[in-house]
Amino acid sequence: MSAIKPVNQKAWFLILPVILCVAFSAILPLMTVVNYSVQDIISPERRVFVGTEWFKAVMRDDDLQGALLRQIAFSLAVLVVQIPLGIALALSMPARGWQSSAVLVTVAISLLIPWNVVGTIWQIYGRTDIGLLGATLAALGFEYSYTGNATHAWLTVLVMDVWHWTPLVALLCYAGLRAIPDAYYQAARIDGASKFAVFRYIQLPKLRGVLMIAVLLRFMDSFMIYTEPFVLTGGGPGNATTFLSQYLTQKAVGQFDLGPAAAFSLIYFLIILLLCFILYNWMQRVGTADRSEAEHG
Amino acid sequence: MARIELDLAHAYRPHPQRDEDYALLPLKMTFDDGGAYALLGPSGCGKTTLLNIVSGLITPSQGGLRYDGRDVTALSPQQRNIAQVFQFPVIYDTMTVAENLAFPLRNRGVPAARIKERVGRIAEMLELSGQLNARAAGLAADAKQKISLGRGLVREDVSAVLFDEPLTVIDPHLKWQLRRKLKQIHHELKLTLIYVTHDQVEALTFAQQVVVMTRGRAVQIGSASELFERPRHTFVGNFIGSPGMNFLPAQGLGGGIRVAGRDFATPLPRLADLDAFTLGIRPEYVRLAAAGAAGAVPGVVTQAQDIGTYWLLTARLGEAADAPLLRARLDPEQAIPRVGDAVWLAIVGAHTCWYRDEELIE
Numbered sequence: 001m002s003a004i005k006p007v008n009q010k011a012w013f014l015i016l017p018v019i020l021c022v023a024f025s026a027i028l029p030l031m032t033v034v035n036y037s038v039q040d041i042i043s044p045e046r047r048v049f050v051g052t053e054w055f056k057a058v059m060r061d062d063d064l065q066g067a068l069l070r071q072i073a074f075s076l077a078v079l080v081v082q083i084p085l086g087i088a089l090a091l092s093m094p095a096r097g098w099q100s101s102a103v104l105v106t107v108a109i110s111l112l113i114p115w116n117v118v119g120t121i122w123q124i125y126g127r128t129d130i131g132l133l134g135a136t137l138a139a140l141g142f143e144y145s146y147t148g149n150a151t152h153a154w155l156t157v158l159v160m161d162v163w164h165w166t167p168l169v170a171l172l173c174y175a176g177l178r179a180i181p182d183a184y185y186q187a188a189r190i191d192g193a194s195k196f197a198v199f200r201y202i203q204l205p206k207l208r209g210v211l212m213i214a215v216l217l218r219f220m221d222s223f224m225i226y227t228e229p230f231v232l233t234g235g236g237p238g239n240a241t242t243f244l245s246q247y248l249t250q251k252a253v254g255q256f257d258l259g260p261a262a263a264f265s266l267i268y269f270l271i272i273l274l275l276c277f278i279l280y281n282w283m284q285r286v287g288t289a290d291r292s293e294a295e296h297g
Numbered sequence: 298m299a300r301i302e303l304d305l306a307h308a309y310r311p312h313p314q315r316d317e318d319y320a321l322l323p324l325k326m327t328f329d330d331g332g333a334y335a336l337l338g339p340s341g342c343g344k345t346t347l348l349n350i351v352s353g354l355i356t357p358s359q360g361g362l363r364y365d366g367r368d369v370t371a372l373s374p375q376q377r378n379i380a381q382v383f384q385f386p387v388i389y390d391t392m393t394v395a396e397n398l399a400f401p402l403r404n405r406g407v408p409a410a411r412i413k414e415r416v417g418r419i420a421e422m423l424e425l426s427g428q429l430n431a432r433a434a435g436l437a438a439d440a441k442q443k444i445s446l447g448r449g450l451v452r453e454d455v456s457a458v459l460f461d462e463p464l465t466v467i468d469p470h471l472k473w474q475l476r477r478k479l480k481q482i483h484h485e486l487k488l489t490l491i492y493v494t495h496d497q498v499e500a501l502t503f504a505q506q507v508v509v510m511t512r513g514r515a516v517q518i519g520s521a522s523e524l525f526e527r528p529r530h531t532f533v534g535n536f537i538g539s540p541g542m543n544f545l546p547a548q549g550l551g552g553g554i555r556v557a558g559r560d561f562a563t564p565l566p567r568l569a570d571l572d573a574f575t576l577g578i579r580p581e582y583v584r585l586a587a588a589g590a591a592g593a594v595p596g597v598v599t600q601a602q603d604i605g606t607y608w609l610l611t612a613r614l615g616e617a618a619d620a621p622l623l624r625a626r627l628d629p630e631q632a633i634p635r636v637g638d639a640v641w642l643a644i645v646g647a648h649t650c651w652y653r654d655e656e657l658i659e
Contacts, residue, residue, distance in 0.1 A: 190374045201392065
């Protein structure tokens with residue numbers, strides 16, 4: 001054994017600025033939310049500790065349950081449509097030459113548009129009097145109305161999100177595809193693999209890493225979606241496109257129910273954390289689990 | 298299995314004008330059925346291009362190639378029925394070892410029972426039987442490369458198996474084992490094997506015939522001893538052997554020849570009439586000689602290194618700073634001269650080769 005290391009606690013001072021910054025910007029605001037969630041604050045002088053009362057109340061709220069179910073359905077639909085579509089798009093993009101640059105720029109355009117502008121674009125695009133999409137559908141004989149028909153509104157929000165965010169999945173997959181060494185494709189040709197076999201056994205397994213990032217990003221973003229449906233439909237008709245964050249905003253800013261809103265914020269946060277954790281672990285395991293139990297037994 | 302005849306050239310850019318535009322200069326050669334060949338040369342000499350042309354991954358820009366007399370220039374690797382193993386192990390991550398080995402057969406619709414039999418046999422040959430049900434992605438680099446190898450060998454009707462520097466990523470001690478395995482496989486299966494490498498030891502131990510390439514040209518095709526004893530090109534003399542061949546400028550004097558300031562009787566009648574040519578002698582054949590002995594030149598030792606099984610002696614032939622250097626491999630049993638000693642070294646004899654414009658004079 002060498003000499004015992006001298007004990008020196010001065011190092012703590014070095015991380016003190018970081019602790020202060022994080023506390024000021026993240027921990028204290030979050031604690032404010034916790035503070036609101038367990039008290040009924042009538043005025044700065046009059047406050048009552050209510051324990052888990054607000055949590056119980058929001059969990060029993062029918063509107064919230066409706067919003068949560070809609071939200072889960074929406075996020076699932078987003079993943080089911082955008083991930084396969086993004087992969088297909090990436091596979092059909094040219095790999096080199098000026099065409100690849102041109103396609104990359106074109107594909108990325110929708111990612112550069114601010115959220116509320118996307119909402120506005122689609123709001124106009126879907127109008128049957130002056131919008132290209134709405135007018136076309138109307139001309140074809142559909143009674144399309146995203147403001148009047150709940151299904152139409154829901155589908156329009158979904159298609160808008162697909163339009164807005166599928167390019168992100170495509171770009172991630174494109175990068176993943178370019179990282180596959182040529183030797184794999186050459187070996188597949190030598191082995192007589194079909195195009196589908198190349199996709200199934202080379203491209204898809206090699207895309208696992210970027211797909212995991214794509215799924216997590218799209219899940220989190222779609223689960224927190226606010227601006228675009230707010231601009232497009234305002235949550236309507238009725239509650240048809242009121243997703244969780246909009247419900248929360250109505251509670252906190254609209255009705256000023258800070259207690260229930262705070263309680264629900266925490267639940268919202270935990271739901272996202274839990275679902276991401278489950279998704280991440282599932283995707284880590286899929287395709288890598290050893291089929292022979294004896295190997296690790 | 299097939300006899301492969303090549304008569305082709307390849308350039309990656311259109312309309313090649315000069316020699317430098319070609320990745321592979323016009324080349325005519327034959328790989329005999331069941332032979333073990335090596336393509337040897339430094340990086341960028343065109344050996345991988347040649348291999349990819351043989352397998353069908355690249356179509357030559359001029360000429361073509363035949364398998365057993367059948368023109369296959371326009372055919373794909375599948376149609377040519379070629380197997381190829383690449384520099385870095387290529388395995389299918391999501392499959393087990395057995396599924397990896399079965400993949401080329403499954404793609405060709407071979408019956409399941411036959412696949413099982415072939416996979417079992419190849420796994421046994423490559424000592425992979427114990428890992429057949431393990432996931433291929435988790436294995437070490439050498440096991441992965443064995444799987445790549447196995448996928449190449451699992452089809453019994455292949456025209457040829459091509460290797461593109463397959464041992465690059467393998468640890469040295471395993472390299473030696475795998476190389477022996479390859480030789481054994483060649484012996485058992487009697488397949489046509491073509492092996493690309495820049496490692497002369499690998500090439501010379503693996504192949505019956507070695508094709509030495511440089512700058513897009515196949516400069517010599519021969520057995521290990523031919524390449525060693527009679528390099529047909531100065532590049533071969535330099536590239537094969539450790540260290541490579543010594544080259545000394547020489548000139549014809551009408552009656553005799555002059556090398557390093559000493560006059561000799563001409564060993565080949567033609568040499569006496571040449572203005573300038575080159576003497577080549579392997580360090581293994583340079584001997585210490587008595588002062589003034591026939592075929593010897595004087596020099597001063599500038600370096601003497603103990604390489605373990607032999608001494609490597611470097612001598613300067615002449616006083617000038619740009620005087621040529623001569624290296625000799627000496628048996629450690631004899632007395633080794635020290636740095637600064639004046640020595641006489643025999644360089645003209647039965648093993649001496651003569652070159653003009655880099656080509657051997659015969």
